[in-house]
Amino acid sequence: MNLSAISIKNLLRRKAKAAFVLAGLVVGVSTVVGIMSYLDAMTMDINHKLEKFGANILVVPKTETLSLSYGGMSLGGVSFEMQEINQSELSRVSTIENAANIAALGPLVLGVAAIDNQNVLVAGVDFQAAKILKPWWKLRGALPNNDGVILGAEAARVLNLSVGEHLTLNTKDLVVSGILAPTGSQDDQLIITRLATAQNIFSKQGRISMVEVAALCKDCPIESMVKQISDVLPNARVMAIQQVVKSRMEALGQLKKFSYGISSIIVLIGSLVVLVTMMGSVRERTKEIGIFRAIGYRKGHIMRIVFTEAAIVSGLAGIIGYWLGYGAIKIGLFFFSKGHPAMVPVDMVLAMSAVVTALVVGLLSSAYPAVMAARLDPNDALRTL
Secondary structure: OOHHHHHHHHHHHHHHHHHHHHHHHHHHHHHHHHHHHHHHHHHHHOOOOOOOOHOEEEEEOOOOOOOOEEEEEEEOOOOOOOOOOHHHHHHHHHHHOOOOHEEEEEEEEEEEEEEOOEEEEEEOOHHHHHHHOOOOOOOEEEOOOOEEEOOHHHHHHHHOOOOEEEEEEEEEEEEEEEEEOOOOOOHEEEEEHHHHHHHHOOOOOOOOEEEEEOOOOOOHHHHHHHHHHHOOOOEEEEOOOHHHHHHHHHHHHHHHHHHHHHHHHHHHHHHHHHHHHHHHHHHHOOOOOOOOHHHOEEEEEEEHHHHHHOHHHOOOOHHHHHHHHHHHHHHHHHHOOOOOOOOOOOOOHHHHHHHHHHHHHHHHHHHHHHHHHHOOOOHHHHHHH
C-alpha cells in the first residue's frame, strides 16, 4: 500500500475530524472569497457611478496667468502668451498606456458674444462626449444641429428667449432648439452649440479652448493618467480635479485595507483550527505510527502521510470555499441591492488563489503535527499495545 492510499484511508476512517478540518477551512476560504468578490463588485460599481460625476481631469492651454477667482467669484486677471490647443493633437491621447481608462474626451471651444448689449459666454461642445461628461443635463427641447443652440437656464431667463426663437451670434443666425434645466453650475450661464459651429463663429477652426476628460482609474493612479496625457500634449497643462479623484481613491483604499485585515484574521483562525485538529489526530494515532516505524517506515514517510492528508482536505476546501463564497456574495448582493445587483464575475485568478491559499494554510499548519508524528519513538508507541 502506497503512502497516498494510507492517507486516504485514514481520512475515511476518521471522517469526523476530516470534516471538522474541511469545514474550518471552507468557512475561512469562503469568507475571504466573499470579501474579495464584494470588494471587486463594489469597485466596479463605484467606478461606474463616479463616471456620472463628469470630468475629473482638465486639459487647458499653458498660460502665464494667475487666476484671480475664488469660490466662483472672479476678480479679473491678465493673460499673456496664451496658446490654444490644436484639435488634431487630441488623437495622441488614445495612444497613452492607460487609454482604456478614458471614458470620455470632451473638447470645448469658448468665446464671448454680445446679444442685446449683454455679454454671454458661448461654448462649443461634443454632444456625444457630453452624455458622459454632463449626465446631469436635463434638456427641454432637442439637441441643436449645426445652426442651433441650447441655452442654460439662467441665460434663457436673462435673454428672455424660449425654444424655437432665433438669436444672432457674430452675424450668424441660430435657432434655440432646447433649454437646460437648472444645474447649479456654470452651465446655467452658457449658450451651448456644436463644436464645429462655435469654431466657425469665433474663427477658431482646428483649435479648442480646453478639454474635459472622464477617466476611470480602477487599475491606475490618477497621477499616472495626468503624466501620460501631459507627455503626449506638451503644449497643454493637465490637471486632476482633486476632490473627485481623492474621494474615489480614499474610499477604495480604505475598503481594501479593511478587507485585507479581516482576511488575515480569518486565515489565522483557519490555520489554528487545522493545527489543533491535526495535533489531536496525531496523538490518537500514536500506536498506528509506532507500527509504521517498526515495520520500516522512515520519518519522511510519516511526514508525507500527514502532509498528504492535509493537502487533500485543504485542496477540497479551497474549491468548495471559492464557489460557496462566490454564490453567497452573488445572492447577498441581489437581495441587498434593491433589484439592481452589482456584477460579480467569476474570477479564475481569485479561484486559483483560494485553492493555493487553502493548500498553503493547511500544509503550514500541519508542519508541526507532522514533525511531532515523525519524532515519535516506535518503542514508546508499541509499549502501549
